[in-house]
Amino acid sequence: MSLPQRATITVTRQRRAKKRPKPLIRSAGIRLALVYATVFGVSAFALAFSLWYSTLGLLERQVDLTIRNDSAALADRYASGGLPALVTAIENRLAISPKGDAIYLLQDSQGKMIVGNLDFRPAGISPAGGWYVLPFTRQGASSTALLYAGVLSNGDQLIVGRDDRAREQLRGILQQGLLSAMGLMALLGLVGAIVIRTLFRRMIQDIAATTRAISRGDLTRRVPKTGDGDEFDELAEIINDMLDRITRLMDGVREVSNSIAHDLRTPITRARTRLEDAAIHANSAEDLRAAIETATADLDGVVAVFQALLRIAEIEAGARRAAFAMLDLSPLLLDIEDLYHAVAEDRGILLRAEISSPLPLLGDRELIQQAVTNLLENALKFSPPGAAIMFRAALTGTTIDITIADNGPGISEEDRIRATERFFRAESARSTTGSGLGLALVSAVAHLHNGVLSLSDNRPGLRAMILLPQTPELPAE
DSSP: OOHHHHHHHHHHHHHHHHHSOOOGGGOHHHHHHHHHHHHHHHHHHHHHHHHHHHHHHHHHHHHHHHHHHHHHHHHHHHHHHHHHHHHHHHHHHHHHOTTSSEEEEEEOTTSOEEEESOSSOOTTOOTTOEEEEEEEEETTEEEEEEEEEEEOTTSOEEEEEEESHHHHHHHHHHHHHHHHHHHHHHHHHHHHHHHHHHHHHHHHHHHHHHHHHHHTTOTTOOOOOOSSOSHHHHHHHHHHHHHHHHHHHHHHHHHHHHHHHHHHHHHHHHHHHHHHHHHHHOOSHHHHHHHHHHHHHHHHHHHHHHHHHHHHHHHHTTGGGGGOEEEEHHHHHHHHHHHHHHHHHHTTOEEEEEEOSOOEEEEOHHHHHHHHHHHHHHHHHHOOTTOEEEEEEEEETTEEEEEEEOOSOOOOHHHHHHTTSTTOOOGGGTTSOOOSOHHHHHHHHHHHTTOEEEEEEOSSSEEEEEEEEOOSOOOOO
């Protein structure tokens, strides 16, 4: 057999294997329906059996109590009036209900019947008396009865009982009703299982159709909601929120890719042009060295952009949490203020600082320092000479509030929404140097510390606040 023929046979077998239907038990809908039907059936059977058992038990207790009361009443009659009174009481009872279920038999010590409605004494009754369930014959008909046999003071024996024929009939009716109810419950359980499987399958089909469309590239599809506000709607809402986030992330990746291509093309092209120009027109080693140094500076800017991107990705992945330690932010922020105070004076800008102490935090000292210096550098970059910058850090409740407010051009409300996106630059910052990654890094650092970066209007200028949850304890010195 040639290789093409073998390949054809292999593909054909694979296609047949794919077309082979899955066993029903592997269907989640079938399993859910079976679980529902099983639970419903067991519950219904337990309820019906409990009712059946309770009804028969109540009936038996009533019959037992009736026999006890009747025997006690006849014993009282015998005690008060002797044997004639007892005979009269039994005859009266038999006269009132000659064909009822009551059973009486009074025999003397020799076994001769004195009065009663039994044809003969049932076999198996001990002379000492007691409770019995025995077959008997009355008026030519055989049945089963619950009997109580007692011995009188003169040696006569009294048997009081109740015919069990009515209870047997009731037991049969209850059994028939139980079987009918079980059949109805089984039917209802089957219908309920089918309904549940249909609802489950419909929801899964909606999710499968949506995810299938998204896998083909249609990111606009969403899982439809029934509007009932049930768990299926909650699941659909969660999935749709996830899809919205994926869409935003995809758009962000697309924008970052476009921004990288746009922002890095210029310095790379400029470096390449300078090197080519130097290679052609350089008249001395100094000219060539100057061109190389300028191109190197341009390429260093490109490397810095990639390093910033990698740092942001590392922060967002949470890899820096391993370096967290207890620290007091007050000395760190005071050191930053001392460093930039001189820079602000050189530019004719007033830097006012209000740093509270202590400011306990569990975090990464280096990242906090970089985030704060990024905000200060932005404030200095966009503040005109004679302006003032407020650098404030305080503990507000259980939150550490680090605020840097300037009097520069600020950021519009529309641009503030996107200010923390990578490579985003507002119109007011187009003419200044930068890569558009500073606020993105600050936001990533804040989120790594379970905090948030808040941007607002300082009227005029920008107010940037890093809000971090306080850590209540400082390390022991």
